[in-house]
Amino acid sequence: MNQTKSPLVAFSYTAADEEKRQGVRRMKLTATALLLLVAVIYVLATWARNSGVTGWPGYVAAAAEAGMVGALADWFAVTALFRRPMGLPIPHTAIIPSKKDQLGASLGSFVGENFLSESVVRARLGALGIGGRLGAWLAEPAHADRVTAELSTALRGALTVLRDADVQAVVGEAITRRAEAAEVAPGIGKALERIVADGAHHGAVDLICNRAHDWLVLHGDSIMDAVQGGAPGWTPRFVDRKVGERVYRELLRFVTEMRDMPAHPARGALDRFLTDFSADLQGDTDTRGRVERLKSDLVARPEVQDIIASAWSSVRAMIISAAEDERSELRLRARASLISLGSRLATDTRLQAKVDGWVEDAAVYVITTYRAEITSLISDTVASWDADQTSKKIEAHIGRDLQFIRINGTVVGALAGLAIYTVSHALGG
Template sequence: MERIEGIGPGERGAGTEAGEGSGEGAGGGGAGTRRSASLASFSYTAADEEKRRGVRRMKTMASGLLLLVALVYVLATWAKNEGVGGWPGFVAAAAEAGMVGALADWFAVTALFKRPLGLPIPHTAIIPTKKDQLGASLGSFVGENFLSGGVVRDRIHSLGIGGRLGAWLAEPEHADRVTAELSTALRGALTVLRDSDVQAVVGEAITRRANAAEIGPSLGKMLEKVVADGGHRKVVDLVCVRAHDWLVQHGDSVMDAVQGGAPGWTPRFVDKRVGERVYKELLRFVTEMRDMPGHPARGSIDTFLTDFAADLQTDSETRARVERLKSEVLGRGEVQDVIASAWSSVRTMVIAAAEDEQSELRLRARASLMSLGARLATDGRLQAKLEGWLEDAAVYVVTTYRTEITSLISDTVAGWDADQTSKKIEAHIGRDLQFIRINGTVVGALAGLAIYTVSRALGG
């Protein structure tokens, strides 16, 4: 009887070979690879074999019980035929019904995994022959009952993710952990990116944005505000100081330049006197501008800057000249190199900050996470908003990609080898199924005894 129930070593080897053959014969290319991977992920393991030994022990017990009731039936029938009255009839009826129950349940359990006695009986070997349909049905069941928008939304809402996440983030050690993980991810992302690609993208983006936006009006407004606030005066002060100091140090150069520009027919002493006079007047003018905040030249500068700011905003010719100048500057190779090299500087700075636990970047990120956690833990509106986003995102995913998700189940099951699938499932649930056979034997015997007793009581 055990040989009927089990699958011997030869059959196990055949099943394995069938599984390998299915993987190889599934077709070349991607389909064959996917099927082989599916078989590998659902292979029959040593742990399954250990479970299967437990199944065999239970099969032996169930089959032994069947043999026991068969022996009891034979002995009770013999005693009854020998003229022993009373109990043999009751025992024979119970044993007979027990055999019927045991055989019926043996057939039912065996029919799940293979054809009983190898006979082509309809609706047997259900798992090997109906594996693909079972996978499709399982996928449909999961899609209808677990991946519906209402179920997902209710489940996420019941979790109270907002408050729990807030309380978790508010703990300093948790904020440190998240900050460290984010830093690791940031460093990894920056390491993977190629500098040349990012530099090209950054340079093109900055250039395109700069060319698309007219800068004249913006510069005019900024200059107008600077002049109105007197911010330019410090620049004028600095220029006057530096000009005065330069003239003091390079007086001879100024006088030589003036003398060199004089006509050739003038006497040299006249050229020298003119040069000295020009230098003294120039030095006096710069000194007065430096020392007199109300100097007329400073007022002229204010007027010029004010007019220029207005022209930048309203005069079309001035704006056009500024745009041409901007295009010329952006088109220079040196400027493009500076724009492109900005990424390298930023990347180095960010990586260094991400690696340093005491950097301003990580400290601010940690503080922001803890602040967010504290708000989430106490602010009901913020919790509701976060949970609403999560619910909407989850519902969108499961409703949009439900077919792809459920097809993962059905396609995976379809890729399993039928024999290995049957063996693996039997190894995991076969032990419990053998209790059905034992229960069937016991319940059948009790039912047979009850029926025989009632029949005798009614005079049958």
């Protein structure tokens, strides 16, 4: 099934080409004028020889005759590149218009074989010493600043292009999947075990006891009302009040003692409970299963999902702000890392060799993988050009030099003809 190729850029004949073509025309006139000059000289020399003049007319006529032959031969050769001489269908003429596609294919093959081979690429890149040059360049603070600024611009652009809804969905799904896959109970158990062993939880217990004591002092009436409200209806009111007061005093005493006594039995019981709970989190199957179910329920709650999804917005705003601020920690660290990397690359030959190897391998991979596409780009591009426009454009660019071939052919032919005539005459020809 044929596939339609996208049109390639036209190879048009421009005003600049026309200006160069004017120079070609002037050189054509010069070469043609030289041909006419030697023709006139040949006629005059022949006339003089036929008139009985001896000596020089023969030499001049021979030189002029050979000059005309050389000029005509080179005119034919130059003209045959771009068109058929005098419009005659002579074989192997109008080479560029008629052989344009073959020339493009040959050019593509030539480039592929001589410029896109692995040996050539490795030799060229190896001679460049990219690692050392890159290191020396990055070690300059001004260059590191420039790279940092460009990276910041690229980062801001990338974050601007990304759709928040899509990124939030991906981030939320990734975090949720990771949370579901990871078992948290053993990790929590180990952390709790270390906390209890180090006594790091004592500060939290002290804070809770202090807050509980202060709350009881402020809300004593509420405690007593709650106790009285829960008493049976048949008990006397003064008995309920006495019971409430007794419960409140005992509760306040217990909390006060627990607050003021680091060795209080309740604290020791709490330590034992936390130690046992940490062990259950690590080894008890039932406890671990309940924690995992609690984790799943917690992660699945809409509120938690909203927090996870909104995390991207916070991270995005933080990164953009840091990228825009030249004195931000992000840019300062990036700049310092680039300078450090540059200094290492500039002095560490082993690191330079690694970077050079990476660059060579990457370049070779691209070239060997896409060599056919690169060479076909050349041949397809040439094939898409209009034959007449291509011929005119090439002639405009190299035609002036080709006209020198005609001039040189005239001069060299004349000298060769003169030398041949002289030798022949000297030998008695």
